[in-house]
Amino acid sequence: MITIIGITLKGIFRDRVFQGIIALSVLFLFIPSAASLSMRQVTELSITLSLSLISFILLLLSVFLGATSLWRDMERRYTFSVLSLPIGRSSYLLGRFMGLTLFLILTSTFLGVLACVMIKVSSSIYPSDRPIVWSLLVLTLLFTTLKYILLVGVALLLSTVSTSFFLPIFGTICAFLASGVTQQVYEFVYSPSAEKLVSPLIKMLVTALYYFLPNLSGFDLKVNAIYGIPANFTGLGVTVAYFVAYTAILLGGAAILFNRREMK
Amino acid sequence: MRISAPVCLLLAGLILYVLSISPFVTYMLNKPIEEKLGYVPSLQVVKSLSADLKELAAASLVMKVMMYYGGEISKGMEGKITPEQIDLQGMSRLVHGAVKLDPYNMDAYYFAQGFLTWDAGQFKIANELLEYGMKFRTWDWQLPYFAGFNNAFFLKDFVKAAEFYKLAGELSGAPIYKSLAGRYLQASGQTALALAYLISMEKGETNTTLKKNYQIRIAAFREVRRIEEARDRYLASAGVVPASIEILVMEGFLSPPPSDPYGGQFVLENDGKVVTTSKFAFGAVKKTSRQRAGDIHERN
Amino acid sequence: MNAIEIIGLCKNFTGKRMTKIEALKGLNLEVARGEVFGFLGPNGAGKSTTIKLLMGLLKPTTGLSRIMGVESSQTLSRTNVGFLPENPAFYDYLSAEEYIKFVGSQFGMEANLLATRTEEVLKRMDLWEARKRHMRGYSKGMVQRVGLAQTLVHDPDVYVLDEPMSGLDPIGRALVKDIILDLKKQGKCVFFSTHITDDVEKVCDRVGVINNGQLLVVDSVTNILQRGIEGYSVLTISPEGVQEENYVGKDELQFFIQRSLQNNQSIEKIESRSKDMEAFFLEIVAR
Numbered sequence: 001m002i003t004i005i006g007i008t009l010k011g012i013f014r015d016r017v018f019q020g021i022i023a024l025s026v027l028f029l030f031i032p033s034a035a036s037l038s039m040r041q042v043t044e045l046s047i048t049l050s051l052s053l054i055s056f057i058l059l060l061l062s063v064f065l066g067a068t069s070l071w072r073d074m075e076r077r078y079t080f081s082v083l084s085l086p087i088g089r090s091s092y093l094l095g096r097f098m099g100l101t102l103f104l105i106l107t108s109t110f111l112g113v114l115a116c117v118m119i120k121v122s123s124s125i126y127p128s129d130r131p132i133v134w135s136l137l138v139l140t141l142l143f144t145t146l147k148y149i150l151l152v153g154v155a156l157l158l159s160t161v162s163t164s165f166f167l168p169i170f171g172t173i174c175a176f177l178a179s180g181v182t183q184q185v186y187e188f189v190y191s192p193s194a195e196k197l198v199s200p201l202i203k204m205l206v207t208a209l210y211y212f213l214p215n216l217s218g219f220d221l222k223v224n225a226i227y228g229i230p231a232n233f234t235g236l237g238v239t240v241a242y243f244v245a246y247t248a249i250l251l252g253g254a255a256i257l258f259n260r261r262e263m264k
Numbered sequence: 265m266r267i268s269a270p271v272c273l274l275l276a277g278l279i280l281y282v283l284s285i286s287p288f289v290t291y292m293l294n295k296p297i298e299e300k301l302g303y304v305p306s307l308q309v310v311k312s313l314s315a316d317l318k319e320l321a322a323a324s325l326v327m328k329v330m331m332y333y334g335g336e337i338s339k340g341m342e343g344k345i346t347p348e349q350i351d352l353q354g355m356s357r358l359v360h361g362a363v364k365l366d367p368y369n370m371d372a373y374y375f376a377q378g379f380l381t382w383d384a385g386q387f388k389i390a391n392e393l394l395e396y397g398m399k400f401r402t403w404d405w406q407l408p409y410f411a412g413f414n415n416a417f418f419l420k421d422f423v424k425a426a427e428f429y430k431l432a433g434e435l436s437g438a439p440i441y442k443s444l445a446g447r448y449l450q451a452s453g454q455t456a457l458a459l460a461y462l463i464s465m466e467k468g469e470t471n472t473t474l475k476k477n478y479q480i481r482i483a484a485f486r487e488v489r490r491i492e493e494a495r496d497r498y499l500a501s502a503g504v505v506p507a508s509i510e511i512l513v514m515e516g517f518l519s520p521p522p523s524d525p526y527g528g529q530f531v532l533e534n535d536g537k538v539v540t541t542s543k544f545a546f547g548a549v550k551k552t553s554r555q556r557a558g559d560i561h562e563r564n
Numbered sequence: 565m566n567a568i569e570i571i572g573l574c575k576n577f578t579g580k581r582m583t584k585i586e587a588l589k590g591l592n593l594e595v596a597r598g599e600v601f602g603f604l605g606p607n608g609a610g611k612s613t614t615i616k617l618l619m620g621l622l623k624p625t626t627g628l629s630r631i632m633g634v635e636s637s638q639t640l641s642r643t644n645v646g647f648l649p650e651n652p653a654f655y656d657y658l659s660a661e662e663y664i665k666f667v668g669s670q671f672g673m674e675a676n677l678l679a680t681r682t683e684e685v686l687k688r689m690d691l692w693e694a695r696k697r698h699m700r701g702y703s704k705g706m707v708q709r710v711g712l713a714q715t716l717v718h719d720p721d722v723y724v725l726d727e728p729m730s731g732l733d734p735i736g737r738a739l740v741k742d743i744i745l746d747l748k749k750q751g752k753c754v755f756f757s758t759h760i761t762d763d764v765e766k767v768c769d770r771v772g773v774i775n776n777g778q779l780l781v782v783d784s785v786t787n788i789l790q791r792g793i794e795g796y797s798v799l800t801i802s803p804e805g806v807q808e809e810n811y812v813g814k815d816e817l818q819f820f821i822q823r824s825l826q827n828n829q830s831i832e833k834i835e836s837r838s839k840d841m842e843a844f845f846l847e848i849v850a851r
Contacts, residue, residue, distance in 0.1 A: 003666055003669050003670065007655060007658070007666060010657065010658065010662075011655065011657050014657035014658075014698070015657065076653050076656075077649070077651075077652075077653045078653055078654065078655055079621075080616075080621060080649035080652065080653075081647075081649055081652050081653065081654055081711070081714070082655075083620075083621060084619040084620070084621060084642060084645075084647040084649070085642060085647075085667060085670040085671070086639050086640070086642040086643045086670060086671065087639065087670055088269075088639045090268075090269055090270050183292055184328070184331065187293065187331070187335065188331050191331070191334055191335050191473070195472065197472070211285065215288070215292065217292070218288065218291070218292050232291070232295075234291070235291040235295075238284055238287045238288045238291050239288065239291070241280060241283070241284035241287075241288070242281070242284045242285065242288045244277075244280060245277050245278075245279075245280035245281035245283075245284050245285075246277070246281060247277070248273050248274070248276055248277025248280065249274060249277035249278055249281060250277075251270075251273055251277075252270050252271065252272075252273035252274025252275070252276075252277050253270075253274055255269070255270030255273065255274075256268075256270045256271065256274065259268070259270060260623070262621070262622050262623060263616065263621040263622065264577075264622070
């Protein structure tokens, strides 16, 4: 499995993905000047922009790398030569997952350091009235990374059943979009104001989807980082447990499906 | 039968999911307000980032605020929270953000008019927002109607109110708004004015929570009108203004005794004006003056 | 224990509009250790399906297959096999050397041994010069040779090669034949599929012919060639020095030789005239 992780990372680097990220990260240099557009909250805005940019880059990576890695192996018939080696399919899948995970962690660390430098620069130009809580910033980055690791799991699960890359890519994007709103929708249908508008059937459907789809809004700590609002550690602990559980389900399911998959 | 590793992983995940999902949902439901409501970082930035989806971005901001407010109001009705806990500042910030993104978004104005005036007491800000909207929604008679009402009822600027009512009348083509100006624009007509406004708002509201909110307010104003009518009958028979509401009740002018749905106490002021300690909002009895004066308007 | 055992192997695919396609209909086959087995059949006969089932890439509908006694559904069955897929493709962002080392490490080879073996097989397959280049830039023949190299690196006892000669130039084909004969000398089992009869004739001990998912004939190459003998051409020289080529029927050879000797004719050369493997193959498939 470790060699698969190595191969995965090598593949990502040799496809010049990291160079692409470095090119994109040039955008970080503009953050201090863009942040100065805000009259009152330059530091807050620079934190917002950095975190959003990191989040966006990680989203692209998890969707495209996650959805194409297995699909490409099958499409280019690498699976014939690799899966006929004495490697279990589960360990192959897990190796792929771990490789992608490591790359996401690496990217978010790299971009996180860059973002911190930029935030430091803009806060030194326009001092903020609220202190920057660096630990919260790191925590936010950590949970953002967890969120996209989970999304890679979704992408892998979808690519184990699909023969084209449409399902993995669009499915993952849809899952991402849905995961951001399930909480709101769920709260809405159970709010008293929706009582008359929403039929019990829809309510049941929403509840089922709420528990079925990943709920990624809990991983968003941007507000805490931006305004220095202390985080609820028990809540974060529960969120981590949720992450572990959901990812395990995704990977377990993906491994079962991949084991049954026929390499035609 | 031997259970394979992926099945073990799946089962372990399911078990952990079952264990963790309920605390997770509880945690999500009880997230602090400001974390739920989010924020608008900088409008220029949001504007450029939302690309050709500005209307969508604006609509989602308004939706967010409305759902948040709806939830908080229903909690307020159950007496679970006080208005201090409603993040009116945050709401105002988001609504202002929304109209900058999409100046034509009717929901934003309509909704802001509701909470900025009665709940937040920020009449000037409400009127500025309405006047901004009038520049875009030039066909919309409701915006000048709201502005007229705010001027007449809250700010007591009858000249300005008359101007807005006239505009509302011209836009709607219904003469009622012009006559409104004439009929109610004196201090004595305030209660009737408020009632007319609230009833028209209540009729137009589709959100059940907000509709209920209007109905409560209407009930409160009906009580005020009942007190005022009793006061006038007392004045006619006794020749003097009654000293207190209790006198009206004791002497049989007011039966049953009035009750404020907001939980406040009606008081008869020296000049005969009926006011309530709740100021027509839940829990406002406890509201501090600091928050009243606080600037809720976040300009970017 | 046989190197390869295939017992009642069936494979159905679902085709267009949910039609059932029987790719393999109850295949039974055993290949002994140290045997070179040629799996002959036209395109679409079920050769690749059989091999994919054997390597666990497909799941059988019914039946089973074993390699060195371990069922193909288990990862363990692949620990002593070198497999070359048909028209192979390898991670094209790796170099040949990296890929061979990756394969070796999957078989748990120790690093020093792996390094020497990698050098050996790359040199043997004439890839030593190109070993550092990414496979993205390789020609089809080079990729095919990488494929062969990766079956050899860990020195397994069983080799499963799907169309090992395809995509190779004559020099490459000769090299592959050489390698197979070499493996035979070392007592390894080689199971390879092909549709070129000439390959089979030169290197195989036994051959199986498959068509439409059914194994039609399994026999040794010697038997087939023997059975195919139709007669002999005998070159004789008379005492006067006149050369004569005679065609002699299968059963008449003894008689012809005796008569020639009686006539003082010397027999210069006897050649068997037989149907070759190709004729045999065409005959079987046409049946």
